[in-house]
Amino acid sequence: MKTIAYGSNLVQISRFGPFNCYLVREDDGLTLIDALLPRSDKAIRAAAEAQGAPIVRIALTHAHTDHLGSLDALRAALPDVEVLVGAREARIMGGRDKSLDPDEPQAKIKGSYSKVETRPTRELVPGDKVGSLEVVASPGHTPGHIAFFDPRERDLIAGDAFQTAGGIAVAGVIRPLFPLMAFGTWHKPTAIASARALRALDPSRLAVGHGRVLENPGAEMDRAIEEAA
Numbered sequence: 723m724k725t726i727a728y729g730s731n732l733v734q735i736s737r738f739g740p741f742n743c744y745l746v747r748e749d750d751g752l753t754l755i756d757a758l759l760p761r762s763d764k765a766i767r768a769a770a771e772a773q774g775a776p777i778v779r780i781a782l783t784h785a786h787t788d789h790l791g792s793l794d795a796l797r798a799a800l801p802d803v804e805v806l807v808g809a810r811e812a813r814i815m816g817g818r819d820k821s822l823d824p825d826e827p828q829a830k831i832k833g834s835y836s837k838v839e840t841r842p843t844r845e846l847v848p849g850d851k852v853g854s855l856e857v858v859a860s861p862g863h864t865p866g867h868i869a870f871f872d873p874r875e876r877d878l879i880a881g882d883a884f885q886t887a888g889g890i891a892v893a894g895v896i897r898p899l900f901p902l903m904a905f906g907t908w909h910k911p912t913a914i915a916s917a918r919a920l921r922a923l924d925p926s927r928l929a930v931g932h933g934r935v936l937e938n939p940g941a942e943m944d945r946a947i948e949e950a951a
Contacts, residue, residue: 723765725772728927728935729875731854735769737762740887740900740932741788744879745770746872748853751778754796755870755879756789756931760836763795779804781852783860783881784867785815786906787834789931797840806852809845810866826865833864833906855879860920862913863893863906871923878925882906883916886933890942892917892950903932914950921947 724736733745735758743756743766752775758766770777780803782790797803813819817835822828846852846868848859855870863882870879885891888899894910897903907913921943928939936942 723762723769725769726935728929729877731872731874732877732879732927732929732935733769733773734929734935735766737765742929742931742933743789744929745773745777746853746855746870746879747773747775748778750853751776753778753853753855754780756783756881757793757796758791759788760791761795763792763799766792766796767799776800777803779806779852781806781846781855781870782808782811783869783879783931784808784864785811785835786864786882787836789881790815790838791836793840794838805840805843806846807842808857808866808868809847810861811864811868812842812845812866814864814866815842822865827909827912829909831865831908833908858920858923860916862909862911862916863903864908867916869920871925876924876926877929878920878923878927879929880920880931882931883913883920884928884930884943884946886928886930886936888933890933890936890946892946895946895950900932910950914947917943917947917950
């Protein structure tokens, strides 16, 4: 497990190279964005201890196994932690309900959804606040995918809306060195529209679920969107 701090508020936690989750510093403690692969809970808690603050909430970008694999173990160790999931993604969480709404693209929902016992204590919708973070709709990789934008230093925690492993790409675009994200993407045209919306936030940092954090990512995001389109 490797940790890297960015600016005053963001810490990246990486496992096996390209699998990431993030700690975001708040006045009341730490927000954990995503919960990595199974059996990552001890390392995540150790990373939080190294920051000198408790994890007070866990917020998920989406419900694929590599983003909530340690959720149950973390909740068992931190029984008072708040668990926040997008309202649309909460339906899919654990593979419970993969049905599509009539107004959604009727494409097969892809990717791994492991069974989890933990249920959200709060369901999020775009525009909600999670501490300092703003919830931003970013469907495409999954129907209920969300991102988190921190206006304090303009950090964008984009989950799998973008990847940088194997080269920057919008969800659905295959990168041969790391093709898993593309294989798990539900609807590429929707992912492109979300990528454009995230680019419009003009982030100073792009933090993704897979790959390195990019500083001043605008030009690279533009290239990725152009390629995807």
